[in-house]
Amino acid sequence: MDHPGDFNTKRVTNAEYREKDKLHMSQVNDLRKAAECHRQVRKMAQAYMRPGVKLIDICQRIEETNKRLVEANGIV
Numbered sequence: 001m002d003h004p005g006d007f008n009t010k011r012v013t014n015a016e017y018r019e020k021d022k023l024h025m026s027q028v029n030d031l032r033k034a035a036e037c038h039r040q041v042r043k044m045a046q047a048y049m050r051p052g053v054k055l056i057d058i059c060q061r062i063e064e065t066n067k068r069l070v071e072a073n074g075i076v
Helices: 014-048 055-073
Strands: none
Touching: 014 055
C-alpha cells in the first residue's frame, strides 16, 4: 500500500516491483499474441480482397479467421 503524502514516494518493496513487472510482462505477451492474430488476419484479407468480391463476404471471412485465431491462441 502506498504511503500517503508526496514526501515519501519510495516506500515500495522489491517484491512489489517484481509483481508489477510480472503483470506488465503478462500484458505485453497478450498484446504480442493479439498483434500476431491481427497480422495473420490482415494477410489473409489482403489475399482475399479483389474487385467484385462482396463486402459481406469479406467481413464474414475476416470474422471467421479472427475467431479461429483468437480461440487457438487463447486470447479472451
